[in-house]
Amino acid sequence: MRRTRTFPVLAGSVLLATGAAILVPTAAQAAVACNESALVAAVTTANLAGGGNIVLSTGCTYTITTSHGSDADGPDALPVITTAVTLTGDNNTITRSTAPGTPAFRIVKVAAGGGLTVKGNVTLSHGSAATDGGGILNRGAVTLTASALTGNSATGRGGGLANADIAAPALGATATFTSSSVSGNNAGGRGGGIYNGLRGSLTTTSSSLVGANTSGAQGGGIAAVDSTATTLTSTQVSANGATAAGGIYRQNGTMTLTTSPVSGNTPNNCVTSSPAVPGCVG
Template sequence: MGRIRTISVTAGAVALAAASSILLPTSAHAAVACNETALIAAINAANTAGGGNVVLTSGCTYTLITPHSSDGNGPNGLPVITTAITLTGDNNIITRSTALLTPAFRIAKVAGTGNLTLKGNVTLNNGKAATNGGGILNFGAVTLTASALTGNTALGKGGGPANADIAAPATGATATLTGSTVSGNTSVGRGGGIYNGLRGTLTTTSSFVNGANTASQGGGIAAVDSTATTLTSTPVSANHALLAAGGIYRLNGTMTVTTSPIGSNTPNNCTSSSPAVPSCVG
């Protein structure tokens, strides 16, 4: 029978292995457990840390049953975003509960110091704001990449995302949508889908603003005294206004529309805008 050889590991080798493990990349993030409490704790921790990436559990619907922040703009389902936070999803929904007696609150508010990014098919749904921004009220920066805002409501302006009206000298709000969808949102005021307010900047690329977004003016989009509104490969269709401009309502500001058809909105597409919306007929 052959002899069994025993190989001993020296203390130095152990120390080297430990040191190597310390130097390994630490970019991986554990997914946030699929419940409201864990999501709120993760966002609070990211704010406290000065920003961060919050990874959502694949396929999870995070249902919010109560607001977790409130101020002069009303209650918010999530803590106010005060730093640069990314919600990295994999087919996720963050929604206000439909249960009876659930209080009204928007899903998220982004402060002037905040920067919120949604990526990886994250949908914000069923927010209900007593003021502006049923889905997101933005005073800072918002980026949606392959994500969506659906079925949100504002009693003020901006059923989905709303770039807040911000007077000088403060920096205007910015919203950037790429490969994203805004649909089925409602506002009592302007901008059923999206509101781009005073000194705001809105940029959309390869996105959709459609599916019965509804408002008094600008069923799809309202840009009012904004700095710039730039639509590229973003159809605005099948939206509705109670007064006029079922597609896009524009009042002042720079607007650029490129390969972005505006049609099948009711009662018309862009009537009453001043100046006219580029490339819009009716």
């Protein structure tokens, strides 16, 4: 009786008649050309495809000069994220142009049901929103890994990122930061760095909100207002400013801080929070 032998075939390999497999490298995904129109087109294509991974050109700064997405929440540099989109970078910046005459717009909005993952040392900077979320306005899910929100501003809440207020029964917005930084952002309302709103969830790990995040109200670093959960692990919150609670402002909701010092904020760290921010003094 003739026996049949089965050979496993590796990804990117060709199986010869002899049963030997020759490894043939699979083609690497092409990086998006280093210009505004190419990045906008890539996001549009990913949305239409139901999601996708966008690889950014190594070391490229994508400077956005005009809005490419807009709705009731205001204009955005990139098309509104409506599916699961990943920006995979390699020392990149996506920034609103600082040239005179550049209109105001945030960097990106994530719609309900959409998801944005940013990884690989990507900085989102100089977004400017007339409402909430100068860098990112999130109504879906956002994940930042080894990336940064820097120098963004909002007339409303959440200079760097705003988890939008979302009433039941819709799902609340979620944001997850890992090994990422939030600095130099400003909000006219609560949450100079981050605003975690109604039914929102914020989780940070090995991250920082250090340096000149400012709020014209409460929560220079973070404001969590009627949110579901705010969980900080190994995350420093310092050198931020607000009218009160220059570090973290809490109004209701669950909050957990683990090895996450809140210090050196102006005019105080967490005063006026209700209930108090756990482990925060001053």
